[in-house]
Amino acid sequence: xxxxxxxxxxxxxxxxxxxxxxxxxxxxxxxxxxxxxxxxxxxxxxxxxxxxxxxxxxxxxxxxxxxxxxxxxxxxxxxxxxxxxxxxxxxxxxxxxxxxxxxxxxxxxxxxxxxxxxxxxxxxxxxxxxxxxxxxxxxxxxxxxxxxxxxxxxxxxxxxxxxxxxxxxxxxxxxxxxxxxxxxxxxxxxxxxxxxxxxxxxxxxxxxxxxxxxxxxxxxxxxxxxxxxxxxxxxxxxxxxxxxxxxxxxxxxxxxxxxxxxxxxxxxxxxxxxxxxxxxxxxxxxxxxxxxxxxxxxxxxxxxxxxxxxxxxxxxxxxxxxxxxxxxxxxxxxxxxxxxxxxxxxxxxxxxxxxxxxxxxxxxxxxxxxxxxxxxxxxxxxxxxxxxxxxxxxxxxxxxxxxxxxxxxxxxxxxxxxxxxxxxxxxxxxxxxxxxxxxxxxxxxxxxxxxxxxxxxxxxxxxxxxxxxxxxxxxxxxxxxxxxxxxxxxxxxxxxxxxxxxxxxxxxxxxxxxxxxxxxxxxxxxxxxxxxxxxxxxxxxxxxxxxxxxxxxxxxxxxxxxxxxxxxxxxxxxxxxxxxxxxxxxxxxxxxxxxxxxxxxxxxxxxxxxxxxxxxxxxxxxxxxxxx
Amino acid sequence: xxxxxxxxxxxxxxxxxxxxxxxxxxxxxxxxxxxxxxxxxxxxxxxxxxxxxxxxxxxxxxxxxxxxxxxxxxxxxxxxxxxxxxxxxxxxxxxxxxxxxxxxxxxxxxxxxxxxxxxxxxxxxxxxxxxxxxxxxxxxxxxxxxxxxxxxxxxxxxxxxxxxxxxxxxxxxxxxxxxxxxxxxxxxxxxxxxxxxxxxxxxxxxxxxxxxxxxxxxxxxxxxxxxxxxxxxxxxxxxxxxxxxxxxxxxxxxxxxxxxxxxxxxxxxxxxxxxxxxxxxxxxxxxxxxxxxxxxxxxxxxxxxxxxxxxxxxxxxxxxxxxxxxxxxxxxxxx
Numbered sequence: 013x014x015x016x017x018x019x020x021x022x023x024x025x026x027x028x029x030x031x032x033x034x035x036x037x038x039x040x041x042x043x044x045x046x047x048x049x050x051x052x053x054x055x056x057x058x059x060x061x062x063x064x065x066x067x068x069x070x071x072x073x074x075x076x077x078x079x080x081x082x083x084x085x086x087x088x089x090x091x092x093x094x095x096x097x098x099x100x101x102x103x104x105x106x107x108x109x110x111x112x113x114x115x116x117x118x119x120x121x122x123x124x125x126x127x128x129x130x131x132x133x134x135x136x137x138x139x140x141x142x143x144x145x146x147x148x149x150x151x152x153x154x155x156x157x158x159x160x161x162x163x164x165x166x167x168x169x170x171x172x173x174x175x176x177x178x179x180x181x182x183x184x185x186x187x188x189x190x191x192x193x194x195x196x197x198x199x200x201x202x203x204x205x206x207x208x209x210x211x212x213x214x215x216x217x218x219x220x221x222x223x224x225x226x227x228x229x230x231x232x233x234x235x236x237x238x239x240x241x242x243x244x245x246x247x248x249x250x251x252x253x254x255x256x257x258x259x260x261x262x263x264x265x266x267x268x269x270x271x272x273x274x275x276x277x278x279x280x281x282x283x284x285x286x287x288x289x290x291x292x293x294x295x296x297x298x299x300x301x302x303x304x305x306x307x308x309x310x311x312x313x314x315x316x317x318x319x320x321x322x323x324x325x326x327x328x329x330x331x332x333x334x335x336x337x338x339x340x341x342x343x344x345x346x347x348x349x350x351x352x353x354x355x356x357x358x359x360x361x362x363x364x365x366x367x368x369x370x371x372x373x374x375x376x377x378x379x380x381x382x383x384x385x386x387x388x389x390x391x392x393x394x395x396x397x398x399x400x401x402x403x404x405x406x407x408x409x410x411x412x413x414x415x416x417x418x419x420x421x422x423x424x425x426x427x428x429x430x431x432x433x434x435x436x437x438x439x440x441x442x443x444x445x446x447x448x449x450x451x452x453x454x455x456x457x458x459x460x461x462x463x464x465x466x467x468x469x470x471x472x473x474x475x476x477x478x479x480x481x482x483x484x485x486x487x488x489x490x491x492x493x494x495x496x497x498x499x500x501x502x503x504x505x506x507x508x509x510x511x512x513x514x515x516x517x518x519x520x521x522x523x524x525x526x527x528x529x530x531x532x533x534x535x536x537x538x539x540x541x542x543x544x545x546x547x548x549x550x551x552x553x554x555x556x557x558x559x560x561x562x563x564x565x566x567x568x569x570x571x572x573x574x575x576x577x578x579x580x581x582x583x584x585x586x587x588x589x590x591x592x593x594x595x596x597x598x599x600x601x602x603x604x605x606x607x608x609x610x611x612x613x614x615x616x617x618x619x620x621x622x623x624x625x626x627x628x629x630x631x632x633x634x635x636x637x638x639x640x
Numbered sequence: 641x642x643x644x645x646x647x648x649x650x651x652x653x654x655x656x657x658x659x660x661x662x663x664x665x666x667x668x669x670x671x672x673x674x675x676x677x678x679x680x681x682x683x684x685x686x687x688x689x690x691x692x693x694x695x696x697x698x699x700x701x702x703x704x705x706x707x708x709x710x711x712x713x714x715x716x717x718x719x720x721x722x723x724x725x726x727x728x729x730x731x732x733x734x735x736x737x738x739x740x741x742x743x744x745x746x747x748x749x750x751x752x753x754x755x756x757x758x759x760x761x762x763x764x765x766x767x768x769x770x771x772x773x774x775x776x777x778x779x780x781x782x783x784x785x786x787x788x789x790x791x792x793x794x795x796x797x798x799x800x801x802x803x804x805x806x807x808x809x810x811x812x813x814x815x816x817x818x819x820x821x822x823x824x825x826x827x828x829x830x831x832x833x834x835x836x837x838x839x840x841x842x843x844x845x846x847x848x849x850x851x852x853x854x855x856x857x858x859x860x861x862x863x864x865x866x867x868x869x870x871x872x873x874x875x876x877x878x879x880x881x882x883x884x885x886x887x888x889x890x891x892x893x894x895x896x897x898x899x900x901x902x903x904x905x906x907x908x909x910x911x912x913x914x915x916x917x918x919x920x921x922x923x924x925x926x927x928x929x930x931x932x933x934x935x936x937x938x939x940x941x942x943x944x945x946x947x948x949x950x951x952x953x954x955x956x957x958x959x960x961x962x963x964x965x966x967x968x969x970x971x972x973x974x975x
Contacts, residue, residue, distance in 0.1 A: 058972050203970065258971045268965060275962050282726055302954035304965070307947065309725055312751040316718035319711070319748075323691070323722025326709050327730065331722060349712050439971065442963040476707040476723070476730050479686045484655065484702050486710025487694075496657060497702065 013588065013612050016627035020100055020554070025125055025157065029246040032091025034099030035193060037186075038116050039108030041075055041084040044186035048106075049086025050434075051207060052190060055199040056090045057259050057436050060249035063090035064546065065434045066098030066619070071289070071373045078132075078140035080111045092248040096400070096546030098433065100621040104196070106189050108132060108163075110141035125157040125242060127192060129185065131164025157241050161232070163188055170228035171221040180218070184225035191229025198244055201226055255438045262401035262430035265437070266360065267297040269408025270332060274305045276409065276447045277416050282324035284309040284317040285334045289372040290428040291362040294334050314339040318346030318359070325355040326485075328452055328475025330416060334360035336428075337379050338368065344387050347421045351391040351511065353485045354471045356415035356422075360408075363427040365617045374617030375429035377542050380596035383423045384571055390508050392515040394418070395571040397425040399545035402437045404430060407568065413448045417521075418514060419470040425570070427592075429619050430543045456480025462495035468521075469514040471495075516572050525574035530556055530563030533583035536632055539609065541567045541597055544590050544620050551625030562629055570597070578605040588612055588632055590625055648685060653678040655705040661696060666817030666843035667764065671703055673820045674762075674827065678706075681831060683731040690733045691720040693740040696771050697764035697843075700735040714745025717752035720759050728944050731831075734761040738779040739769050742800060746778075754808035755943040756835035760827065763800055763838065764817075766845040767852055774848035786848075801921040801935055804838045805914065810940040811837040812917065814932045816857055817844060822868070822932065829934055835942055842930075856930050865925060869933035874906035875920070877929050885928075887919070894919050896928060911937045 035052070037045045046067055053065050066087040075082025089099035104125045107113035109132040120126065133148055147153055148160055167188045171181045187208070194201055205223050212219035233244075260268075274281045283306060285295040299308045311317035314335055321331025333343060340361045350357040363379045365371025379386075383395045394414050398407040404426060411424040453463070453472035461483040463472045474481035483495060491498035492506050527537075529552050540548045545566050552564040565580065567573070581587060581601070587609040589598040595611040602609055612628040614620055653675040661667045678688065688706035692698035694713035701708025707730075711719045716734045724732050734752075741749050741763045752759065768786070769775040775788040776795060783792040804812045811833040815823040823841065830837030842853045855865040867877040867885065875885035876899055884899045884906040899906065910916055917936035924930060 054970055058970075060974070252974050254974050256967065256971050256973055258967075258969065271965065272962055280726065282722060284722060301965075302951050303958040303960045304962075307725060307951055309721070309947075311718065311721075312747055315715060316721075316748055316751070319715040319718035320722030320725065322711070323709070323719035323724075324726035325722075326719070327689075327723040327726035329726035331726075345712050346715070353709075439966045442961065442966055445962075475727075476689045477687055477727055479684070482686060482706050484657075484704075484708035484710065486692075486701070486708075487712055488710060 013610050013628055013631060015612065015614055015624055016631065017621060018623040018627045018630070020623050020626070025103060025123060025241070025245065028243065029248065031093060031248070032089065032095065033103045033197070033245065033247055034087065034089045034101065035104040035106070036085055036087040036102045036116060037106045037189070038083055038085040038112035039106075039186070040077055040111070041070055041072065041082045042077070043084065043108050044183065045084045045086050045108070048186040048190040049088060051204040052193060052199065053088055053259060053434060054203050054207070055194060055201070056088065056197075057257065058203055059199055061090040061092065061247055062095040062250035062252065063088055063436060064095045064098050065089075066429065067432045069373060078109055078111055078137045080115050080141055083112050083115045085112070085116065090247060092250050094250070096549045097619065097622060100623050104193070106193060108185065108189065110137045110143055110147070113147065114141045114143065120156060122155055123157065125159065126153065127189065128158065128160045129163035129189070130160045131162040157239065159238065159242055166228060166232065167225050170225050174217050174221040174224070176217065176221055181221065184222050187222045187225040188229035191226040192233050195230045195233030196244060197247060201230060252436075253438060257436050257438055259434045260401060260437045261432060261434045262398065262404045262426055263293040263432070264297055265401055265404035266398070266408045266426060267294055267301065269405040270298070270358070270412060271301060271304045271306060272405070272442070272445060273409045273412025274330065276445055277330065277412055278447070278449045279416065280305045280307070280329040281332055282307050282309060282321060282329050283332045283334070284311050284320035284324070286311050286314045286317045286339060288314075288336050288339045290364055290431050291334050291336045291339070291360070293431065294360060294362070314342035315346060318343035318357075321357055322346055322350050322355060325350065325357055326353070326476070328473070328477070330356055330358065330412060332358040332360070334362070336362050336364045336372070337366045337370070337382070340379060340382060341386070347393065348387040348389060348391045349487050350421040351387065351393055352389075352487050352489075354419045356419055356473070358411045358415050358422050358424060360424045360426065362431045363425060371617040373428065375427045375543065375619060376592050376615065376617065377427060377544070378593040378596070378615070379425065380570070380591075380593060383425055384600070390512065392512055392571065393421045393423055394515055394518055394569075395423045395425065396569055397542040397567075398430055399542055399566055399568065401430050401433050401435050405437075409445070414518060416450045417448060417470065418468055418518060419473060420515065425542060427543050452478065454478050454481060459483070460495045461485055462490060462492060469510060469517060519572040519575045522569050522572075522574060524576045525565065525567065525580055527563050527580070528566050529553060531561070532563070532580065534563055535561040535584065535636060536586045536588065536629065537563050537565050537581065537584040538625065538629065539565045539567065539581070539587055539589045539601065540591070541570060544592065547620035547622050547625050548590060550622040551629060554622070554626055555629045560629065560633055573604065581605055581607050586610070586632055586636060588628055590614070590620055590628065592620070648679040650675045650679070652685065653705050655703050657702050659703050660699065662847050664846040665696070666766065666845070667697060667700070669817045669820065670762070670764065670823065670841060670843065671700060673823050675704065677824050677827060680828070681731070687729060687731050688733070689723055689730050690735055691716045691723060692735040693745055694771070695737040695740045695769070697735055697737040698740060714740050714743070715748060716740070717745065717748040717757075717759070717761070721752060721755075721757050724757055724759065724944050725947060728758075728948055732759045734759050736761065736763050738763065738765045738767060738800065739777045742798060742803065743778045750803070750807040753804055753836050753838060756808075756810050756940045757943045758835055760830050760837045761839065762827070763840050764843040765800055765840050766843045766849055767797075768845050768849035770845050770848055799922060800840045801838075802918065805918055805921060805936060809838045809936070810835045810938045811934070812921065812936040813838070813934045814840045814842070814921075814930075816842045816853065816932060818857060826934060833937065835940055855925065856932075865929050867923075867929040867931050869909040869911075869920060869931050869935065871909055871911045871934065874908050875931075876906065885923075894923065894928065911935065914938070
């Protein structure tokens, strides 16, 4: 199906009260937009809105000042109802320079608000953004609300008492802009003030200057004579379940889920990894958590990382490795060794745009096939995918559980969007999480490394250091009976079938597939996996509100599939499958269940928009009606 | 109460698996020497772990009645690092060959040596790929004819000990497959070394590269073609120990001289001197004898110990529960 897009007709800045808003902070990669965005997010969470964020930064660490390819942006969608995406289009754009304006303007709604730092609209910067005339003067912004302020000048005045250098003073621009946006949405600045004091604890003058800039931006909104149609907007608080909440990114949730998994399994973790965007933050997060049962190892390459993890598992810990597409490709042989030797291993793939280096900082779901089939030999492994930043916590625990219970490598799929996006999380009670304690085998009577649990088909895990457990394993095919090397043809057939049956059998140990929105039978099912969850959820919700008979099914367990999935899908007349690839999961669904599912495919390095899924739903219903 | 370890013998370390190297392979002698050494090491049998990659030498763990992991081509040093990180109490051995260790696995070898991971690395160097049926290896001499170099190899070989030195290895030694006493002594010293102990073992492949080390092995001629280095002793060789090695202080090159008349100029082996170790390790025929013994040894920071220190420090400073972790930082209540 061709990818279309419908504009969602629900954002408006005419009223004083709005249900939900999308704000995007955009500037140079050195302008501190991510810091402004995360502080606004925190204040918004404390205010009581539901929210979702999307940091969108370039691969270049410090691109030339003013360049369009160096624009770094932070988008937040917040509102009074459930928010599951970072928003289709922008209501309020903060543009710190011409490049930030030109790269984001097309996504701004008609009548949207642009806050512009006119101090950065110099001839030089306009030229870098390839503007032939100044958009502040040529009327090209007439369809929008424009608040053009010389933030350069405002900031220099605000921080003047602190005696900073000109360059240092201008670095407070982001806080000035943040102060103004906080005024616009009635946010409390105290959490940001506290953060600045902590961040610059050793540089009190810098902290004070930034706070002064923040307050000055806020005061500007309160006191300045603003153009008509620009005023404080009220966004009602969201109705959420009572409890303790925090904001969490997918990376953080995944790291903490692995830590929780180690506690629940009562086992040490060795996290071995090699830096790669966007997966490195997982290594960074775990490297600071060694007070838990975690050790981290930055290996010399991707292969060494997976191999060290496999070695740790052989020694009785749980080895975990993590990477993005190109790195996962290098780990294939190590994963197959773990599958052959039947050792637990968790492999986290934070997918990015491919192939090859592709789009390192952008998101995609194009490693599905590699996750499912990317090993030599018949080497099936369980594959599970997180659908939201928050869900990364549960999925990480589940990966640990499956790996140690079934003595198998497990592939956990996340992606660049989930890794960096943050959303509020109702913190679970740690003591309510179900444990799955690991016991290493230690009975020397008739011991061999191929003794199996009849139910799970997992072999015993006997670790070095245990008397009487001395044994040899490896990549060569083993005898089903003794665990020794075997080249016997019937044995190889038996062992290959055993490895398949072991993974297939996990289907008995995972939840049945549920419908996450809508009825469990009907006209149309939108079936997704991974980070498309948010956009599908919103689109299906809107379609149901229009009266359409459509349901949302989101699959976490990709291998093995939930045992009722085929039956569930047969309850629908039509199925569409949105994926951020050219159609990978859909081939599995079509071949496995012989259903005529249709793909909706976006390969742009960006998450789906709600309007894109909604457009696909409408197209499908039009087809269904025409057929009748 | 301390219980004395039961007395074990060579047989306790031999597995029940039939050894399947070719008749006459140098690996048999090495296996026997290591099995015989095991009872003398102050390590319980259940703590001994042999990790290997792929190749003839890498079948070694199957024949040891200890823990063994026969892994994938070239990756044994990385896997062994993971084993040792998971349980520093284990006594971990890496068994590898010239192709496994320095061709496909060269990167891991370099890094395990520079990190000084506490392992014994035994590299069986037969200057050929045996298991894949005789192609030239990264240590093969230029000109060698093999199935993949029918008109002679044009690849310049590397010296395992020199690469190990250049990688920052802290214990570098060389020995010979059939010299059981020498091999055992060298490996034993490597075992005593805390950190990565690298031992190159010159090993004969009777099928694809027979006799390449004959001159350093044959008792009749070996005295003229090898020098056994001993810390603090002069480098002398020859049937009557009549030849010696000296350093030309103008050219900074080694020279072979007669001992007589040059007693004061003979090079005294100093295994702690890296510059000297590089010169001695590089000695090769036809102009020089091949040096065997401990070529270099230094005390160097220990990767596994330092990792443990960081982990223990983190755990002593911050005692944290999962509950505390989940609730750390900014949280808010919704009533």
